[in-house]
Amino acid sequence: MVTTRASCRAVGKDEKTLIVLSEYLDLSLVKGGNLVMMQQCAHFCGMYLANAKGRSLLHFQGTITGHEASEILRITKDGGNAVDIAGRGYRFVRSLVSFEDRSAVTFQRL
Structure with missing residues (x-):
């Protein structure tokens, strides 16, 4: 498991990205x-929730900028992650998946 210790006070420019995540x-x-x-489209990435038992049903939650998406990918790693954001611990597994003709990244909370 990759451990990233990034409290919002310590990372400065990453603060907003970590809070969005x-x-x-x-x-x-x-x-x-x-x-x-x-996957990024027109400088934005759609954020969805997928049924934990299968990926066939996606529920739209909002969008983030392409820059925020790139920063999230830079800050986190494929596989297990443990990230501190504003004093709260977040544990999740990041993985690459495909939906029809689009690539996507999933974050499964542990």
Whole structure:
């Protein structure tokens, strides 16, 4: 498992990106399912929640900028992650998946 210790106070420019990620990870916990970040289209990435038992049903949650998506991918790693954001610990597995003709990244909370 990759461990990233990145508290918002320490990372400066990453603060907003980490907070955006934490908000979507919190949604996945509250509403259930895995967070899905779709491949960038027109400088934005759609954020969805997928049924934890299968990927056939996606529920749109919002969009993030392509820059935020790139930063999320830079800050996290494929496989297990443990990230501290504003004093809260987040554990998840990041993996690459495909939906029809689009690539996506999933974040499964542990």
